[in-house]
Amino acid sequence: AQSVTQLGSHVSVSEGALVLLRCNYSSSVPPYLFWYVQYPNQGLQLLLKYTTGATLVKGINGFEAEFKKSETSFHLTKPSAHMSDAAEYFCAETGGTSYGKLTFGQGTILTVHP
């Protein structure tokens, strides 16, 4: 069964600092990979996704992620954190052609300090 591991349930950074949220996936077939963000009392919103092609994927709000097959990783980064980035972030994968049957990580709560 597929699994997604997000390292660190809570990450705290200062405003302007680098944001790094870690994600490792388990799929043995070419995965589709996603990062979603959830703001308080809201649903999940897609940040970015990797399907095929370029391994460095750019998303909304200045976030990007790099697919590294050799490390089975899809870490999310942002060069400079903003207070509005405070939210919970979820990494997810779907293996092969299992469209929509996403397996989610446990989530990482990002706190941004002034």
Add this chain to the structure above:
Amino acid sequence: DADVTQTPRNRITKTGKRIMLECSQTKGHDRMYWYRQDPGLGLRLIYYSFDVKDINKGEISDGYSVSRQAQAKFSLSLESAIPNQTALYFCATSETRRGTGGELFFGEGSRLTVL
């Protein structure tokens, strides 16, 4: 108006009661899903439907049932609610189109509390 609408947004009920959570979508997608979110566990798939005549169990379907009334409507039922079904429930949709990776579009969630 939201593309994926869930009702009710909040519900408090008692153990043993029957509860239905409803989801409707205007995105025209053929695939619909119900996920459950618990703190520290992420989202887990309860049921999914790839079209009106196709219903499939997810990883945590025990204690739940679903109905796909139309392409745009997918409801989740708890026949006899228990406290450990207290959670935030999300409906989601996706389209069957190569290259999308099956991106999910989520509703705003239904918070259920079972006392």
